[in-house]
Amino acid sequence: MSNIFSFSGRIRRTEYAVTQIALSAVVGLIFMVFGASLLAGESAAIGATLFLGVAMLLASWVSLASGAKRCHDRGNSGFFQLIPFYGLWMLFGDGDHGSNGYGSDPKGRMSQADLLRATAPAQASLEHA
Secondary structure, eight states: OOOTTOOSSOOOHHHHHHHHHHHHHHHHHHHHHHHHHHHHOHHHHHHHHHHHHHHHHHHHHHHHHHHHHHHHHTTOOGGGGGSTTHHHHHHHSOOOSSOBTTBSOTTOOOOHHHHHHHHHHHHHHHHHO
16 A cells, blocks of 8 residues: 555555545544534533544545545546546546556556567667677
């Protein structure tokens, strides 16, 4: 698993989906604790509100970082995740084969251009022999 706080690099669909599911579960649990603290009294609610704010900022950061890396896997800027329903495209669409401007393929696949670059030095040495 890559650094969940970083906006650079590429991730696969599986890592993106697992991250989003885990974040949804954590946020749901945080809201349940927040709701229970509201019933506990005013002093507990103040502390829970502060905790909720920090936790939501952290969850938003992780969600945006994983979305940006998934956009990078598709060869797009991280800002594409702000397009409505693009999250579904990130979830179901395949990433770029081989390396792109954002890094190497997380699946380890090579594009035809990468394959030609990798075999070109071997072919050149055979021609000179």
